[in-house]
Amino acid sequence: MSEQAEEQPTGGSSLRWLWALLPIAVFVVIGGFLFQGLSLDPKSIPSVLIDKPAPEFDLPPLPGKDNGLSRADLGGEPALVNVFASWCVACRVEHPILMELQKSGEVPIYGLNYKDRPNEAISWLDRFGDPYDRIGSDVNGRVGIDFGVYGVPETFVIDRNGVIVDKVIGPITPQILRDKLRPLLAELRK
């Protein structure tokens, strides 16, 4: 790069200064972006499905439960669709928050039981409590694919028209509930 300048110590001195200033100019630009980057959130991965209607599906209930879950159950009022499984450790972490949310009755929670053994899902719910208004059993994960699920748990926020407006990847934490979900649901109910 700069050997050109070095080999000609007498000529082109303004060029030498330009070369010397180039690194600092590049650094200032990168530094500016990095500074701005600090206020952005790289973890909010958008879903391609956001602002699109929820996909068509019709899932059977878990054994012993009355209600399965289908596309027709969504819409009318804002709701959450929570993807869970008994084998998913993070779902255990999230579970108490869903129970609390259920008790408060502020929003219907629908469960999408993803790639789970139905019997194990039932005993899991019996043991820790059932926070769901309806549960669809997605044994082979087909509906999960339609929803673009790539990790469990995941929670979709559906508005009263059955449109997916947002999604939470990973367990819902008290902070996410407070700062993101509750304000969003209040907005949707207006």
Add this chain to the structure above:
Amino acid sequence: MAPELGQYALVLAIIVATVQAIVPQIGAARRDAGWMAIATPAAQAQFLLVLFAFGCLTVSFVTSDFSVANVVANSHSLKPMIYKISGVWGNHEGSLLLWILILTLFGAAVARFGDNLPPTLKARVLSVQAMIGVGFLAFILFTSNPFERIDPAPFEGQGLNPLLQDPALAIHPPFLYLGYVGLSVSFSFAVAALIEGRVDPAWARWVRPWTLAAWMFLTCGISLGSYWAYYELGWGGWWFWDPVENASFMPWLAATALLHSSIVVEKRDALKSWTVLLAILAFSLSLLGTFLVRSGVLNSVHAFATDPARGVFILAFLGAVVGGSLVLYALRAPLLKGGGVFQPVSREGTLVLNNLLLTTACLTVLLGTLYPLFLDAVTGEKVSVGPPYFNATFVPLMTPLVAALAIGPMMAWKRGDLIGILKRLRFVAMAAFVAAVATLWAAFDISLLAVLGMVLVVWLGFGVLWELGERVKLFRVSPRESWRRARGLPRASFGMSLAHLGVALMVLGITASETWQEEIQTIMRPGDTQTVGDYDLTFVGAQTVPGPNYESLSGAFVVTRDGQPVTVLQPEMRTFTSPPMETTEAAIRSNFAGDLYTVLGEPDGEGGYAVRLYYKPLVIWIWLGTLFMVAGGLVSLSDRRHRIGAPARRAAQAPGDAAIAGAGD
């Protein structure tokens, strides 16, 4: 008690570092020997104080002192002892302390072994080193205190991230940091040289062993990380172009370029301002890596301890260190006098080509790593740049580099004879042609990249051996005479051959494993058999086994080849409860010919299990290749000429080298 003592030691260390940053610098400007002399004991005291603090934190971890917040968050009384110790640096605060420990270790080493440096240069180098130390000590004391107490103390800790509970990962960060932080010495030398306004062959000779040592550690650290990803993450790959990986790869590329360009400064007194810039860039990229990993600006599969508040601090520090040194560079570099003139076709010319390709590669990685951030900042659009981008940009850059690698070492300084060299390499070229034909024949689906890869492997591998053979006049004189000549070769040139051979072996591993890999993803029930490579794998079943701090689903495959039993592979899926997390433990049967790689997945609920089976030919050569590179570095480092005392001694013996002695002032 230990945490308070550690905290106190860190406070003392920052005071010592501040004194070391200021007093010797003024002393060097005024040529005051007394003021300059403070640098050496200060650097040693700084190291001892930080070592003491590090010891205090280790004691807290080993004794599971849950009144220390950091221990609570990252340890657990049931954890095996090795992970209690590695837990010290398996978190943000502790790894930062390790970083500073290594920084001060290098400072103390320069103080100890730098007696033959001109006093002003030594004082300035240690002063710059201390400035970096002040920044990092302030970082740890003000934003990331590892000794913070909590009250009341809980009865049990939360455990270490299970992904990090692995022997390779216990030693991977120390190596990586030895590399990252080792580059701070090259940086300090570069800044000190700019302040002095003098860069000459003696300077290059002082700085080169430090760069070489840092480069070796970085090579080790990166390949350990890659090997860890290969067997622990369970997706069968060894490089993901993840931002955290790129963060360590960029300084490596810059350091590799620096290693080569400093040869030109040393031998030919040319490329000076460029080499100084590279030394600044290499360490700047280390700092940038630290920022990317810890600030949370980029999403990564293994970023840990991200915190925007810390990000602001590192960014400010980055601005001061990198910005400051680049301003100094802009002021001083144009005044550096250029040295030897050379033709484009010459040893210097090939080294310039090497530098252009390596820095361009480094820039493309930088661009790919930061592009998502740029786009998000400008348009709010979220993208991720994945392997396709990097593969598409990297292969075209590395191909000419590897091809030139066989030619460069044969090139004469100043003016080389390309035609003559190509004539001498005609047998090597023929071997490469045979390799091309053989590859086309073997890979019936004809992947052009595979052909290219194998041609490069043979071209470089044979080229290196051919060059060695010519140097010792193999088959042209008696074997005994050849042996005598081989022993007489400078170790540095031997080291170079080893390292370049390592590149060839690595390309071999990459090409073969990518081209001829066999992969099966399926559901297997007990009794099912699948064939991968030459092996038949029969799934025996899976069962739940308790581990020390996890529960494991352990499967078993009986492996046979032509009906003969080979081994039993037992991949596991571990479920940790504290913190809740699942990890994959691939079971791998590894040998020089290829790896059999098995992963156990989730049960399908009907008695079957999702499994992934791979056969990866020659994949182990990727890491053996990096071992060759490190070995080459070691051999080169053991060369007499690189011993720290060498320049002064040589100057004393040879009056013709007065220019070098004169550099001492």
